Amino acid sequence: xxISHILLPYKxxxxxxxxxxxxxxxxxxxxxxxxxxxxIEVPMALPLDAENLPGVNEANAVLxxxxxxxxxxxxxxxxxxxxxxxxxxxxxxxxVRRNVDLxxxxxxxxxxxxxxxxxxxxxxxxxxxxxxxxxxxxxxxx
Numbered sequence: 637x638x639i640s641h642i643l644l645p646y647k648x649x650x651x652x653x654x655x656x657x658x659x660x661x662x663x664x665x666x667x668x669x670x671x672x673x674x675x676i677e678v679p680m681a682l683p684l685d686a687e688n689l690p691g692v693n694e695a696n697a698v699l700x701x702x703x704x705x706x707x708x709x710x711x712x713x714x715x716x717x718x719x720x721x722x723x724x725x726x727x728x729x730x731x732v733r734r735n736v737d738l739x740x741x742x743x744x745x746x747x748x749x750x751x752x753x754x755x756x757x758x759x760x761x762x763x764x765x766x767x768x769x770x771x772x773x774x775x776x777x778x
Contacts, residue, residue, distance in 0.1 A: 637768070639666040643736040645727050646672045648698035652742050655772045656702055659740050660709035669712045671734055672702045675723040684719045692717060724760035731765055739769045 644659055646652055656672070663670045674695040678684050699715035706713035720726035731739050741761060743754040754762075754771065762769055 637737070639663075639668045639737045641734065641736040641738075642668055642670045643727070643731050643734060643739045644670055644672045645723070645739075645741055646674055646698070646702055648674070648701065649742075651772075653702075653705060655740065655742050656705050657709055658772075660706045660711035660713070663706075663711040663713075664709065668737070669714065670706055671730075671736065672699060672706065672713060672715045673718050673727075673730060674699055674715075675718045675720055675726050677723055678719050678721060680721065684721075689719070724757040724764075727757070727761050728764045728766075731767055737767060739765055739767060741769060741771055743771045743773050 639662075642659060642663055644656065646656065659670060662668075676689060676691050676695055678686065678689065682689070695717045699717065703713055703715050718726055718730065720729075727739065727741075730736075739761065741758055743758040754773075758771060762771075
């Protein structure tokens with residue numbers, strides 16, 4: 637498998653920072669580029685290009701930190717804040733649009749009614765992405 641471009645949806649949690657460090661080392665080994673994207677889900681009541689959308693400044697700050705983490709690990713990285721109605725759909729669309737070879741995602745494992753679930757976003761991306769998806773699992777104790 638040739639890996640030249642990796643997509644990493646990113647919110648900036650401490651576990652995602654660790655995942656970014658791992659992905660950065662993998663990218664460096666493959667001489668691949670990482671696209672780190674923070675997705676803001678825009679409510680239907682607002683247009684996608686709404687001005688003063690809550691969360692944009694925070695998203696930009698998260699991505700500045702992410703860029704620093706990736707660069708300090710020796711990875712080539714670009715970052716972007718995306719606005720979408722649905723994060724799961726946006727991840728798949730971005731992967732196709734950017735022609736990435738691999739999607740890395742973090743999944744929080746939760747138990748609901750005795751069944752382990754990875755969450756709607758991860759499950760959608762696993763089903764719909766036309767490229768390989770690697771999942772890093774974070775277990776939530778509830």
